[in-house]
Amino acid sequence: MASDELKGRRTGTEENRRAARFLAGRFEEFGLLELEGAPGYLQPLPFREVAPPEIGLLEVGEAGFRQGEDLLVVQGAPLELHGEGVFAGYGWVDSLAGRDDFEGLDCRGKVVFVLGGSPEGRGLRDLFRAMEKKRRWASERGARALVELYQLPMPWPFFRRYFGRKRLTLGKDSTPQDDSFTHAFVNAPDKGALKLKIKAGAPVHLKHSGTSKKTLSAANVVGWVPGSDSLLREEFILVTAHFDHVGTTALNGGGTPEDSIFNGARDNAIGTVALLNAAYHLAHRPARRSVVFLAVNAEEMGLLGSSYYAEHPLVPLEKTVFNLNTDGAGYTDTTLVAFVGMGRTNADSALLSAARAQGLQPVLNPAPEQNLYERSDNISFSARGVPSVSISPGFREMSKEIMRHYHQVTDEADTLDFQYVTRFCRVFAEAVRRVADQTERPFWSPGDPFEAVGKALYHLP
Template sequence: MNRNTLMLATVALFLSLPLFAQDSAAPEFNLEKSELEAHLRFLASDALEGRRTGERGNDMAAAYLSAQYAAYGLKTVPGAQGYYQPVPFEAITPPAAASLMLNKSAFQQGDNLLIMTGNIPATKTDAVFANFGWADEETGHNDYKGLDVKGKVVVVLPGTPEGQAPLVVFNAMKKKRQLAMENGAVALIELYRLQFPWEFFLSYFNKESLSLADDMESTAEAPSNFVYGWLKEGDAEESIKRLTEGKRAKAELSSKGFSRRTVMSNNVIGMIEGTDPELKDEYMLLTAHYDHVGMGKNGGGAYTAEDSIFNGARDNAMGTTALLGAVKSLSQKPPRRSVIFLAVTGEEIGLLGSQYYAETPLIPLEQTVFNLNTDGAGYNDATYVSVIGYGRTGTDSSIDAGANIFGLDVFPNPAPEQNLFDRSDNASFAKKGVPALCLSPGLTSFDDEIGKYYHQVTDNPDTIDFNYLHKYTQAFIRTARLIADEDARPFWEAGDKYEEAGMKLYQKKP
C-alpha cells in the first residue's frame, strides 16, 4: 500500500467513526464531579427551605442559577430581565370555614367537604344535577342545555364524558368552573369518585395553591363569590342519588376565609450562539425545573419537628445540576445550533413555569427545534439513563451514544402506567408541537426505593450517589450536543399524538 493510499484509508476510517469517538476532548469529558456535587449540595440544602415556588428559598435558587449563568458567560435573551423571565402567580387560600346542606345531608369543610375557592354568606337556593357540567362545541355535547342553573348550586360528576382518569379530572376543573359561571350558577360542586383516598385529596388541596395569574382563575374571570369545591358522599348517598335522578333538592351554602394574592417567581434563562452560520438561528431548548415542594404541610408527605424540609435532591436538584453542567460544557465549546438554557419554576404545581414560557416564549417556538428536559422522581438503577419519550422523535441514536460513551445504558419509557411524559415540563412544549423528551436518572419502575425518597424529607444530598450524578450529567450534556449538531432537525414520528401540533408549528405538509 503506497503512502497516498494509506492516508486515504486512514481518513476514511476516521470519518467512519461515531461522532463521539472523534470528540473526546469536548468539555463534558473533563467535567469535575466535585463541582456538580457543590451545585447539588447548595440547591438541596436546608437553607433553600425546599425551593417552593413563590417563597424565599425558590428566589435564592433562582439567584444562584443566575449567578452561574453569568459566571459561565451566557448571553441574555432579548425580552428577559437579566437572566430572569418573571412569572406572575396568584396564591389562593381555601376558605377557613364552609358548609353545605343538600336536603337533610350536611357537609362540613375539612371533613366531607372541600371548598377550594369562593366566599359566600349563608345562602338558601336549589341544587341542580348537571351530569359532568361539560360542553364541547366540536362534539355538540352540552350538559347545560335545557337546564336553568341561574343562582343555583350545580352538582356534577368528576371528569368529562370522555373519561374520569385523574389527569382528565384535574385538567377539566378550570373549564367546568368557567362553564358553571357562564350559566349563572353560584357554586359548582363535584362528587368525589376518584381512585385514591379522600383524605389524600383533602390534604393536598386544602392549603394555599398557586396558579398562573393570567389564567381563568384570575380575579376578573373568577369572582370571589363564586364557590367551587368537592364533596364526599358517604352517608349522603341517598340524597345524592335522588339529586342525580333529577329530583328536587334544597341547598344551603356558606363559605368564608377564601383569599387570593399576587406572587412572583422567575424562570431563569440564558443562551449561547451556535457555530454553524446556517443552523445558528435554530435553537435547542434545554430545561429542568428548579422548584420543589417546600416545608412542613406544604410538602405533602410525613415530616417531624426535627426535619420538616423537603430538600428535593433527586427532584429536581439532580436535573438542575445537570443543566448547569450543560451550561458550562456547551458554553466552552458551543454546538452547531444555538442553545437556550431554561430553568423553570412552578413545575410541582402543574408545569406552570414551562407553560408560561411556552405561551410567551422569548425565542419563537418555530425556531425551537427540540426540547431536551431533565427531571426525575429518583433512581433505582444507577446503570441506566431513563428516557421518557424514547422512540418518538428520531433522536434515539444520539441518546444511545450520549449514554453509552459514559458507561450507561438507556432504559426506554419506564412505568408507562404513570403517563410520565405528560407529567413533566417537556409536555408544555410538546403540546405546542416542539419535539421533546425527558431524560431521567435511572428509574425502571415505581418501587420502594423510589417511594423512600420521592417528595419525602429523606430526599437530601447525603443520600445521593455523586459518581452516578457525574455520569448522568455527562450523558445529558453529550446527548444535547449530539442532537444540536445533527444536520437534520428532529421531528415527531408519524402517528405520534403531537405530530399534528408539530406540523402546524413548523408549517410542515403531511
C-alpha cells in the same frame, strides 16, 4: 441547591428567589446570553398564593361532605346557599361539535354539578385545562357555584394534598370578578347515587368561608447559547429542569422532630445541576443548533412555570424544535438511566447513544402506570406541539426505595452517590449536544397523539 439554607426552595419564598439568583449568576458566569423578557436571566412569573377556606360544607339531601376531607373548595368568596342543584354532564360546551351540556337546564341561582375533567380526557392535565372554561360557562348561565365530581385516576389523597393547602396560581388565570365564583370538587363514594339525588331535586346546602389570595414574587431562569451552524442556528433546542421543591414542614406538613426541611436533592437538584452542566459545556463549545436553557419554577405547584413559559415563550415555539427535560424522584440502580417518551420522536438514536457513551444502560418509559410523561414540565411543551423527552436517574418502577426519599425530609445531598450523579449529568449534557447536532430536524413519530398539533405549530402538511 439542596442545602438547608435554601429551605426546600418552595416557590414564592425568599429561599426560592435566592436559588433563582444563584442559577442566574451561573448563567452569567458561563457566558449565556439573555433573552428579551428575562432581564438578568429572570422571567418574572405573576403568581398568587391561594389559601383554602377554613370552613366548608356541602349537603345534598342527607349526604354530607366537609372541606379538607371529601370536599375541596378551590376558589370563591364566602358563600352560604340553600337551594337546588342541577347536573350538567361534564359542564362542557363545544359549538363546533354541537355539544352544550347546559342545554335545557335552568342554572340560575343554583349549584351546577358536573363530572370532573372534560369529555376529551380525565387526566390531571385535562382537568386543569378545563377548570377555567367550566367556571366561565357555568357563571355565564347564572349559576352560583360549580361542583365537580372527582373521577381522576390519581388517588383523592394526592389531589387533596394539593388543593387542600396553600397553593399557587398564575395571576392571569382569572379576573377579579371570576375570583368570587365558587368552584369545588367532591369525592363521593357513590357518584351515581349522588347524581340521582341531584336530578331528583334533593335540597342542596353549600357553605364555605372563602379562599384568600396574595401576590408572590417568583421567576423562571432562562438564557441561551447561539448555534454554530449558519442554517441550523435558527432552530432551537429547549432544555428544561425544575429547580423548586416543596419547602418545609411549616408549609408542607410531614417531617420529623429532628428535620423540618424537604431538601429535594433528587427532586430536582440533580436535574438542576445536570442543566447547569449542559449549559457550561454548550457555552464553551456550541452545538449546531441554538440551545435555550430554562430552569423552571413551580413544577411542584402544578407545572406552572413551564406552562407560563409555553404561553409566553421568549423564543417562539415554532422555532423551538425539541424539548429535553430532566426530572426525577430518585434512582435505584446506578447502571441505568431512564428515558420517558422514547418511541415518540425521531431523536431516540441520539439520546440512546448518549447513555451508552457513558456506559449506562437505558431504561425506556419506566413505570408506565404512573403516566410520567404527563407529570413533568415536558408536557407543557408537548401539548403545544413541541416534541419532547424527559430523562431521569435510573429506575424501573416507583418502588419503596424511591418512595423512601420522594418528597421526604430524607432527600438530602449527602445520601447521593456522587460518582453516579456525575455520570448522569454527563449523559444529559451529551444528549443535549447530540440532539442539537443531529442533521434531521426533531419531530414526532408518525401516529403520535401530538403529531397533529406539532404539524399545526410548525406549519407542516
